[in-house]
Amino acid sequence: MRWIRAAGRGLLVLMVILTGYAASGAAPQGRAPDAGGRGPMTLATAGDLTGYLGRVLEGWNRSHPDERVTLVELPDSADETRSQMITDLRSGAGRFDVLNIDVAWTSEFAAAGWIAPVDRGRFPLESFLPPVVDTATYDGRLYAVPYVTNAGMLFYRKDVLDRAGERPPRTWAELERQARTLAPASGLAGYAGQFLPYEGLTVNAAEAVYSAGGTILGDEGERVTVDSAGAREGIAFLARGVRDGWIPREALTYTEEESRRAFQEGRLLFLRNWPYAWAGASGSGSRVAGRFGAVPLPGPDGPGTSVLGGSNLAVSSHARHPESARDLIAYLTSERVQRRVLTEGALPPVRAALYGDASLVRRFPYLPALRASVLAAAPRPKSPHYEQVSLAVQAVVHDAMAQRQTPEAAVRRLADELAAIARRR
Numbered sequence: 001m002r003w004i005r006a007a008g009r010g011l012l013v014l015m016v017i018l019t020g021y022a023a024s025g026a027a028p029q030g031r032a033p034d035a036g037g038r039g040p041m042t043l044a045t046a047g048d049l050t051g052y053l054g055r056v057l058e059g060w061n062r063s064h065p066d067e068r069v070t071l072v073e074l075p076d077s078a079d080e081t082r083s084q085m086i087t088d089l090r091s092g093a094g095r096f097d098v099l100n101i102d103v104a105w106t107s108e109f110a111a112a113g114w115i116a117p118v119d120r121g122r123f124p125l126e127s128f129l130p131p132v133v134d135t136a137t138y139d140g141r142l143y144a145v146p147y148v149t150n151a152g153m154l155f156y157r158k159d160v161l162d163r164a165g166e167r168p169p170r171t172w173a174e175l176e177r178q179a180r181t182l183a184p185a186s187g188l189a190g191y192a193g194q195f196l197p198y199e200g201l202t203v204n205a206a207e208a209v210y211s212a213g214g215t216i217l218g219d220e221g222e223r224v225t226v227d228s229a230g231a232r233e234g235i236a237f238l239a240r241g242v243r244d245g246w247i248p249r250e251a252l253t254y255t256e257e258e259s260r261r262a263f264q265e266g267r268l269l270f271l272r273n274w275p276y277a278w279a280g281a282s283g284s285g286s287r288v289a290g291r292f293g294a295v296p297l298p299g300p301d302g303p304g305t306s307v308l309g310g311s312n313l314a315v316s317s318h319a320r321h322p323e324s325a326r327d328l329i330a331y332l333t334s335e336r337v338q339r340r341v342l343t344e345g346a347l348p349p350v351r352a353a354l355y356g357d358a359s360l361v362r363r364f365p366y367l368p369a370l371r372a373s374v375l376a377a378a379p380r381p382k383s384p385h386y387e388q389v390s391l392a393v394q395a396v397v398h399d400a401m402a403q404r405q406t407p408e409a410a411v412r413r414l415a416d417e418l419a420a421i422a423r424r425r
């Protein structure tokens with residue numbers, strides 16, 4: 001996958017050079033820039049892990065020579081990207097015109113006035129999967145346009161399970177048993193997700209809590225609901241895995257990419273990750289190509305609940321050319337580009353029709369399971385103080401997984417910390 005990224009970055013440089021050349025003299029075609037809202041712009045995004053976005057933007061740049069977009073690729077990690085975006089937005093420097101923001105940040109960015117409300121009528125929201133539109137809404141208004149959705153899935157080594165005559169787990173008890181017995185017998189570690197303290201751990205922890213019937217916050221963040229049997233059961237599941245060794249200790253340092261590599265290098269029986277990991281694990285550099293599958297996340301007694309991931313495209317309140325920015329967003333969410341989001345970016349599109357497209361389902365056999373997971377996925381806690389909420393969840397759950405605190409004590413501490421955050425409003 002690294003080479004795909006490297007090639008993508010090379011392409012980006014080429015694109016900037018080519019578009020720079022067009023600007024420096026060759027007869028520009030199309031509309032001239034107008035101060036009222038049209039002209040060049042930047043698109044800031046977290047790391048493009050599959051290196052496809054440069055190519056997609058090249059298509060726009062070819063047909064919009066006066067409204068060229070320059071891709072600004074920020075770090076892979078959601079937290080670092082968020083802080084770089086916020087530094088820019090707070091300072092009013094306006095380096096970023098269009099922002100590809102994580103679905104978890106819409107409330108915070110909208111409440112702070114950093115992104116401009118979007119006219120609902122301008123985008124075909126009715127063709128999107130229903131839950132994604134809610135992630136772009138704050139206080140009843142649309143502040144961004146859904147671009148990519150996401151749901152966690154359980155990747156499993158089909159060859160290992162087949163040899164043992166077993167099916168992929170549907171419950172935590174099955175997962176735990178297989179991870180404890182089949183994994184060591186095949187020289188593998190049992191289970192990993194994203195357990196480094198960062199946004200990925202908040203996602204994994206929320207999935208464990210939700211799957212066990214718990215919640216974290218109620219309403220728009222005013223009520224703390226985490227002190228429950230469900231939350232204790234969810235966090236105990238993760239902590240027990242490390243204690244009993246079927247979650248390798250090394251996984252406490254994993255983000256998406258390290259965990260993907262562990263799986264595709266043939267070191268793991270089970271992996272919780274986003275569907276983009278399918279592309280790498282099927283690629284030529286993978287040791288497990290053709291030998292794995294993906295199913296919805298398991299829960300205590302049956303299917304679990306994924307957190308709804310993905311990103312939305314927003315226009316910065318400081319955008320130099322908001323009209324062009326909105327047209328670019330319409331382009332990126334068009335059916336044609338959404339198909340490429342899946343086929344070239346290995347990311348889950350927001351357009352519902354693509355999930356039923358027979359040729360796509362043949363190429364991406366996990367699409368039906370993914371669609372079901374997205375439709376049943378639960379949002380992260382909504383709060384204008386989302387960052388502090390997420391930091392508290394990460395720190396407490398990491399302590400419980402590292403065996404520094406019992407799950408019961410961890411849940412009590414989290415409830416206290418979340419209450420203190422809620423009082424800050």
Ligand code: GLC
Nearest residue numbers: 078102103150199200309310
């Ligand atoms: C993925 C998801 C995003 C989530 C992040 C956590 O990028 O799409 O919503 O916040 O992972 O690491």
